[in-house]
Amino acid sequence: ICMGLYARRHVIELERMKVELRGVATTDSLTGAYNRMKFEEIIDIEIERAKRFTHPLSLLMFDIDEFKRVNDTHGHGVGDEVLKEFAGIAKAHTRKINHLVRWGGDEFIIVPVETPLKGAAILSDRLRQAIETHDFGKVGKISASFGVAQYNEGDTKETLLKRLDDALYNAKNGGGNKVEMIR
Known part of the structure; x- marks a missing residue:
């Protein structure tokens, strides 16, 4: 016994x-978000679901505008606190079934399950506004840029991520604190 x-x-x-x-x-x-390894698993499943059931699949990629300046001015400890708050705001503004991923550095991806491009853009703008109006303590106000892309028939994970990255690049190049979409 x-x-x-x-x-x-x-x-x-x-x-x-x-x-x-x-x-x-x-x-x-640091942030409690999923990591890239988990993202690989999630995106493979979501692409298969989009193909099989013809559900919409869109992704949001976003990062803090001029985050390097936060670290250079206030130090990496403060930068880490900003990243935690940033991720917390993202979690608070997304549905529980959505997936928040820390892509690297200050870049994050949200996989909003069964959400078309327009819905993902609306979510991005709500999140952008929430970040813009939040007080990040010592750092004060910050802004974020968003890229949004949707899965299209024939896409691979790589082609979808390339368009997503291009959309974020366009938002940053357009002055930041904005949402850019690429079909």
Whole structure:
């Protein structure tokens, strides 16, 4: 009986550790957003769903305008706090079924499940406004630029991400603090 109880406790502890490790492997430790590895899994599933069920699939890519200046002026510790708040605002303004991913540095992607391009652009603008009006403490006000792209028949993950990156680039090049869409 004692061995059975010990074995059961051991199995329960191993399962708990497995769940914890899965979270560590797929989540950005600073912001709590998913990481790129998890994004790869998510986007493959969402592209398959879009193909199979003809659901719309759009993506948002966004980053903080002139984030380097935040780090250079206030230090990386303050920059990290800004990133945490930034991600928190994004989480607060998206549905629970959507996926927030830290793409790298200050770049994030949102996968708004079953959302057409126009809906993704509306979400982007709401989020842009929420960021623009938020007080980031020592840093004060910041702004963000957004690129939005939709999955089109025949797209690969790479072609979709290229258009998404191009849309963000256009927003940044157009002065920042704006949303740019590419079909």
